[in-house]
Amino acid sequence: MAKPTIIAIAGASASGKSLFASTVYQELVAEFGGERISVLAEDAYYRNQDHLSMEQRVLTNYDHPAAFEHELLAVHLQQLREGHSVEMPQYCYKTHTRKSETIKVQPAKVILVEGILLLTDARLREQFNITVFMDTPLDVCLLRRIKRDLEDRGRTLVSITEQYENYVRPAFFEFISPSKQYADLVVTRGGKNEIAIDIMKAKIRALLA
Numbered sequence: 001m002a003k004p005t006i007i008a009i010a011g012a013s014a015s016g017k018s019l020f021a022s023t024v025y026q027e028l029v030a031e032f033g034g035e036r037i038s039v040l041a042e043d044a045y046y047r048n049q050d051h052l053s054m055e056q057r058v059l060t061n062y063d064h065p066a067a068f069e070h071e072l073l074a075v076h077l078q079q080l081r082e083g084h085s086v087e088m089p090q091y092c093y094k095t096h097t098r099k100s101e102t103i104k105v106q107p108a109k110v111i112l113v114e115g116i117l118l119l120t121d122a123r124l125r126e127q128f129n130i131t132v133f134m135d136t137p138l139d140v141c142l143l144r145r146i147k148r149d150l151e152d153r154g155r156t157l158v159s160i161t162e163q164y165e166n167y168v169r170p171a172f173f174e175f176i177s178p179s180k181q182y183a184d185l186v187v188t189r190g191g192k193n194e195i196a197i198d199i200m201k202a203k204i205r206a207l208l209a
């Protein structure tokens with residue numbers, strides 16, 4: 001197989017990365033089938049915390065680069081680049097650790113990967129051929145994050161606001177926002193920006209042609 005093109009989609013929490021990646025992925029799978037494009041999530045590479053108590057897990061700063069096993073993600077991207085499948089971990093936001101099952105990700109001509117800190121790590125940046133930054137206003141992200149964390153991640157309003165003030169907002173200014181300099185493409189208005197979705201699909205179609 002010819003070397004794949006790895007496309008990274010970064011940006012703040014709840015900026016629309018997953019929605020953008022999954023919309024592009026699903027619409028292209030409908031056209032080309034599932035064998036030519038794969039998706040990975042940086043969140044799947046949060047460090048395993050099985051050895052910690054629940055009280056300790058809650059105290060982890062999940063917005064700091066140290067929370068991620070980026071070294072494993074870099075190895076997996078390299079293995080996919082070389083045409084090997086990988087076992088991507090699965091993560092549970094309610095237990096703050098990995099599930100016991102993994103998901104097999106097949107090598108493909110185009111690989112999408114999305115996550116908050118992807119562009120902050122030079123080892124990962126080396127692997128990316130195209131980089132995208134979701135530039136959604138932080139107040140919009142916060143409102144979406146509150147709704148999502150209440151509905152999907154088993155959080156309370158108190159825990160969401162404490163985590164946001166202590167970790168999420170500071171990490172945006174320290175790590176995420178400065179990493180925008182590494183983006184080839186900056187997308188405004190989140191994961192429903194249809195023009196940006198069409199541009200990304202057109203680029204991928206050209207790569208798959």
Ligand SMILES: Nc1ncnc2c1ncn2[C@@H]1O[C@H](COP(=O)(O)OP(=O)(O)O)[C@@H](O)[C@H]1O
Nearest residue numbers: 012013014015016017018019144189190191192
């Ligand atoms: N442009 C948009 N308009 C309305 N809702 C959006 C938009 N982009 C994302 N969302 C919603 O906001 C939430 C967070 O989006 P998501 O793609 O999961 O963000 P991220 O992966 O960056 O954390 C989801 O519920 C998603 O459906």
Ligand SMILES: Nc1ccn([C@@H]2O[C@H](COP(=O)(O)O)[C@@H](O)[C@H]2O)c(=O)n1
Nearest residue numbers: 012013014043046062063093096116168
């Ligand atoms: N146990 C965890 C792990 C991560 N988070 C938060 O998830 C955010 C990253 O995921 P997005 O889908 O929002 O990009 C990050 O900001 C962490 O704070 C968490 O709350 N708990």
